[in-house]
Amino acid sequence: MIESLKDDVRELYGDHTGYVGSWEVKCPVCGNYTPLSFTWSLLELRRSGNEDEEDGEEKVRVGAYKRIVYMKPVVENNKLRIKVIDLNKEMESRNIFAKVSKNRIVIKDSGKSYEIPQGNVKVENNYARCLYCGSIIPGKGEKWYVREAIREWNENYERFLNGEISLEELRNSKARPTLLVKFKGEGKNLYFQEITDEDKEVFWEAFNKLREINIMKIPTEKAFPYGLLAFY
Structure with a gap:
């Protein structure tokens, strides 16, 4: 099963080792999707x-x-x-x-x-700033826009896996994962490159491939919670 998963997402990585990713949210002011990163x-x-x-x-x-x-x-x-x-x-x-x-x-x-x-998000302060228009994302506590948007994503992702909504509808969620840069190598020999539009499309197509897998057959173990900056 693990080898099958590797084959299914091989196209995503190509000749790269991995990606640095984060969340992005749809700015309620300008309507653009802005990545969020604490650093x-x-x-x-x-x-x-x-x-x-x-x-x-x-x-x-x-x-x-x-x-x-x-x-x-x-x-x-x-x-x-x-x-x-x-x-x-x-x-x-x-x-x-x-x-x-x-x-x-x-x-x-x-x-x-x-x-x-400077990073444009501080979770502990309920602070996030749009990289496009500079607006501060509204809300506090459980009503913080970012927190509500990520909850919506989690619900939509489950619906997507169950075949209730399309990939396009999933992509239109108020929050969604995004790729920031890609890299090759390791240690001091890590080399980073910008993400292209093609990289983004391949990334999203991988979601369709994941939906085709019987997740009940995948071995599970404890994992780190998804953060605002992550390596894939």
């Missing part, structure tokens, strides 16, 4: 023997980095792109000497600095 950082590998500094209440990580990669959401012509910023490529160096704080990277001896975008 846009992807990879930060620092060599051993380095020390941290204090900058007020914020901890600053200082030292030689083997890899620093982050995402940068950009809206162009009303279309959202999640750009991949790989500083090792930018600096054409295998080692980067830098000061790294929560939202800023300062490259030593070069005068260059990079701003890491």
